[in-house]
Amino acid sequence: MAKITLQSLLMLLVMTVVTGLLYPLVITLVAQTVFPKQANGSLIMVNGKVIGSALLGQKFSQDKYFYTRPSSTGSYPYNAAGSGGSNLGPTNEDLIKQMKERADNFEKTNHGNSKIPTDLITSSASGLDPHISVAAARYQAQRVASARRLNVEIVRNLVDKETEQRQWLIFGEPRVNVLKLNLALDELR
Amino acid sequence: MSSADITQLLIYVIALTFLSFPLGLYMADVYDGKTTILARLIGPFEKLTYRLSAVDSSTDMNWKQYAVSMLLFNTIGLIAVYALQRLQPFLPLNPQGLAAVSPDSALNTAISFASNTNWQGYSGEQTLSYLTQMLGLTVQNFVSAATGMAVLASFIRAFARQSTDKIGNFWVDLVRTVFYILLPLSIVLALALVSQGTVQTFNSYAQYSPIEAVKDSNGAAVSAPLIALGPAASQVAIKQLGTNGGGFFNVNSSHPLENPTPLSNFLEALSILIIPAGLCWTFGKMVGQIRQGAVIYVSMFVIFLAGLLICTLSESAGNPLFHQIANLANISNMEGKEVRFGIFNSTLWATATTVASNGSVNSMHDSLLPMAGMIPMLMIQLGEVVFGGVGSGLYGMLVFALITVFIAGLMVGRTPEYLGKKIEAYEVKMASLIILIPPSIVLVGTAIAVSLECGLSSLCNHGAHGFSEILYAFSSAGNNNGSAFAGLNANTPFYNVALGIAMWYARFWLAVPALAIAGSLVAKKTVPKGAGTLPTDTGLFVVLLISVVIIFGALTFFPALALGPIVEQLQMVFKK
Incomplete structure (x- = not known):
């Protein structure tokens, strides 16, 4: 022993x-x-300052930016030092209530002229999802274009340009990285 | 399922089958003590390790010596992980200055990682220092996986050898598993993951200035928001390969810095099953009949595929309650899922991680639709024998094979035999222990938790779904899986202790009877096939084996599942 x-x-x-x-x-x-670059978190520098990571979402609330998905991270949304999902079950009334509220907010700004993509009103697993679906980006194009006084076609073209296809055309889902899209928007002028 | 889903499924299945086969044959050489292609590189380190740890690698052990070595080694590992967590504020590599972990949480985590469960009551980035993650958790990721595989190797030798009491040397099996199998695969996977964006750094958390200023829930500005970093890739690689599953970050492989791209997701998902699948072929080769391994592989694969299809089709149907929301484009259940993975890659992962006792997640299982969420739970409840934990899954399945030949033997009134070894009262008693202990832990644990205030106060969801949260927790701990319906706040003294006990017994009270079976069988003569021998390398045996596994699991857990996911499904359908 x-x-x-x-x-x-x-x-x-x-x-x-x-x-x-x-x-x-x-x-x-x-x-x-x-x-x-990858090993250190794929950080993005603008004017010598770290403004975020290409792999992590951020919260956007101004009309001139595309919004990311709802986030359930600890303390505040998109807390990159406290990842977390909502863990709400499929029949939980809070889930439906939250989704309704979010849908109503979108209806106000988008005037109900097209249907709301589901990913835009459901919170992600990590709370840090950097992406939205292509439909969710197109859905917001009109609002962003109006806020920026741009022709909506310019914004739509930018969405198309920033759309990531399935990796190797096989893996995952087509998607749009919101931070990258918003940075590209800010660079337009 | 869309054509894109089917393409990804086919690639996954083909990659799994064609990579697990050569890996399995290679692992057989490792356990048979043969010289492998890595011998020249690794051999000297292997010998040095034996010398440094005062191990005589040339002598084999009987089953009791093997069991004692295994238990002592794992217990000391457990104590080390506990100590590291309690002492981390006084130790280096703690750039965030994280405090000592509470005693109950530290105990739970120590048992969890030593038992290859990797249940996580804590949040990685907010609780554990880099040093604790490396010296405590990463080490246990390797050695707990290697322990399971070592026990399996000795279990297989019980069929490959005869008329001896020696089943192998625990230290040799352990060291060769780590050096020749786990480390090389982990290095390749870790670097592949870093190329995709999984972080690997010792820098402290990165401070950044987001485009819009961050406010907390009270509306106060957060002056210095941080991005959690760390040496993640090296730990993620082994937690996927060794059916460990403990995430570096709180949300495991749904975290973009742990699983950044669809390709990293594919590699991580493949890594969940590659070794447990490969071990089927290892078994076939070591007993000299590849077809016996193929039968086990096919049996596991069929159950996995059935579970995957049910899970995917249920989840793809969407949540009918979403119809209450006006002007919604579709009712796809994206709550708790990442856009880059979508529905299919989430259900593929959920099924793979639960047939195997991996337990890592890339979506929140708590938010799965009732039927889709029942599949991971049921896959765990089958006893983690469908691929299962590395090593432990296959010896569990072989125990089910013994039960199957026993039942078949009863029907025709002959002494059952498996691979030429007679299966007698002693083996059947031990096998019964192995298949009865986990369900007892799960059902008794769940019953206690739902009767106590401290069990119920942790719930995030209520009603049927709340019951599912507790049932899932005890299923996961009682079968060493480690995934969760994570809404349940399990970081309380009650759950830390109760689930800790469950994990300990589920691991070691199964490993020891398995070794006892090995000790008994290895002493027996291999008898030639007779007219009354049930052939175990045929399609018929595949059907029998699958039936026994499913019937046993379904009969045991159907009443409990009826109270949880099944009721919730009915509520969901009729409430809309």
């Missing part, structure tokens, strides 16, 4: 050094050398 205990201790020590120290260190070293 004493011998096995000693072996267990020593084995755990060796495994800790190999899998707990060397392994993450080697991966970090290679990652920081070969993929420095």
